[in-house]
Amino acid sequence: MIPYGRQWIDDADIQAVVDTLRSDWLTQGPAVGKLEAAFAELCRVPHAVAVNSATSALHIACLAIGAGPGDVVWTVPNTFVASANCARLCGADVDFVDIDPKTYNISVPALAQKLRDAKAAGRLPKAVIPVHFSGRAPDQEAIWSLAKDYGFRVIEDASHSVGATYDGEPVGSCRWSDIAVFSFHPVKIVTTAEGGLATTRDPALAERMARLRTHGITKDEALLTNKNEGGWYYEQIELGLNYRLTDLQAALGLSQLRRLEEFLHRRRELVARYDRLLAEMPVTRPLVDLIDESAWHLYVIRIDPKRAGKTRRQVYDAMRAAGIGVQVHYIPVHLQPYYRALGFKPGHCPEAERYAEEALSLPLYPALTDGEQDAVVAALKQSLS
Numbered sequence: 324m325i326p327y328g329r330q331w332i333d334d335a336d337i338q339a340v341v342d343t344l345r346s347d348w349l350t351q352g353p354a355v356g357k358l359e360a361a362f363a364e365l366c367r368v369p370h371a372v373a374v375n376s377a378t379s380a381l382h383i384a385c386l387a388i389g390a391g392p393g394d395v396v397w398t399v400p401n402t403f404v405a406s407a408n409c410a411r412l413c414g415a416d417v418d419f420v421d422i423d424p425k426t427y428n429i430s431v432p433a434l435a436q437k438l439r440d441a442k443a444a445g446r447l448p449k450a451v452i453p454v455h456f457s458g459r460a461p462d463q464e465a466i467w468s469l470a471k472d473y474g475f476r477v478i479e480d481a482s483h484s485v486g487a488t489y490d491g492e493p494v495g496s497c498r499w500s501d502i503a504v505f506s507f508h509p510v511k512i513v514t515t516a517e518g519g520l521a522t523t524r525d526p527a528l529a530e531r532m533a534r535l536r537t538h539g540i541t542k543d544e545a546l547l548t549n550k551n552e553g554g555w556y557y558e559q560i561e562l563g564l565n566y567r568l569t570d571l572q573a574a575l576g577l578s579q580l581r582r583l584e585e586f587l588h589r590r591r592e593l594v595a596r597y598d599r600l601l602a603e604m605p606v607t608r609p610l611v612d613l614i615d616e617s618a619w620h621l622y623v624i625r626i627d628p629k630r631a632g633k634t635r636r637q638v639y640d641a642m643r644a645a646g647i648g649v650q651v652h653y654i655p656v657h658l659q660p661y662y663r664a665l666g667f668k669p670g671h672c673p674e675a676e677r678y679a680e681e682a683l684s685l686p687l688y689p690a691l692t693d694g695e696q697d698a699v700v701a702a703l704k705q706s707l708s
């Protein structure tokens with residue numbers, strides 16, 4: 324089976340983990356600090372906080388901005404469930420903004436309209452979580468400008484976007500957001516097995532996220548409630564979690580980062596190749612106008628049965644039977660049973676719902692060979708015939 328995505332681990336990656344196993348640190352230690360420094364440099368941002376998943380990073384990001392009961396946080400339906408769950412885990416309500424029919428990212432006109440309505444109803448969001456779908460940045464400048472007008476926070480879910488740029492700035496620079504979150508899951512751009520990281524320009528948000536990662540515990544003299552009793556003394560000053568990344572994982576991440584440019588280059592090469600090879604097929608290809616800006620986590624085509632003569636289900640089944648691990652990104656989050664039980668119904672985000680009925684992710688990862696890609700294209704052609 325050719326999967327839709329997978330990691331690429333080389334001997335240097337393995338050696339980095341083995342070396343760490345022989346070191347003094349297994350859990351969060353010097354390698355985590357090095358990974359954070361490397362990421363801060365990559366993103367040209369002062370602060371990076373590494374954690375054990377992007378889900379954890381989104382959770383502590385929401386906690387750090389103070390989202391809680393009585394607040395509402397908005398995200399898009401075309402994402403992994405974690406982009407919405409993070410707010411629910413803080414006790415906040417969630418609502419969904421529809422997507423743009425071309426980029427599949429948050430629709431800025433839909434966001435602007437929803438903000439006008441929310442203002443009239445007296446229920447503006449505490450935060451908006453735009454997602455960098457497939458590795459392409461949303462319209463960050465426009466979103467940030469709305470954030471200033473309406474007074475909400477912006478947490479970018481940049482899980483797909485390690486190494487991407489927007490308007491010449493590295494994604495994660497937080498020029499147009501409060502916090503940006505990345506994922507190091509094996510199908511993403513670089514991996515630590517499980518892992519995630521949050522970047523921010525705000526030292527207070529960085530400090531709070533670092534504290535929430537470790538149980539809400541501090542040794543910072545300025546924050547202690549009582550007298551410091553000695554070197555062993557610490558205080559838990561708020562409710563936190565154990566969301567630490569291990570040094571084994573951070574060493575893997577550091578090793579992977581050395582090949583980031585190579586990974587991105589190969590992903591872009593494969594995307595350009597798909598774009599040529601699929602040009603004559605009756606499917607909608609993704610936008611490639613910003614091919615060098617996107618990190619290209621996913622290559623999603625759309626199968627409109629009226630044009631293709633086949634349903635997405637038929638193509639999915641045929642390709643799976645041919646050993647091609649196509650996938651669907653994403654089932655609209657608001658239509659998951661958990662969110663339906665909160666009152667969300669079909670029709671809430673029509674564009675995302677239409678998209679989700681047609682979307683199919685083709686295999687895309689740096690170790691995919693031209694020959695394997697040709698096999699994917701041949702299977703697609705066959706399944707459409």
Ligand SMILES: *Cc1c(COP(=O)(O)O)cnc(C)c1O
Nearest residue numbers: 376377378403405482506507508
């Ligand atoms: C993968 C992903 C996550 C969750 O990442 P983990 O590191 O697996 O927790 C969150 N949001 C989006 C958009 C993702 O693709």
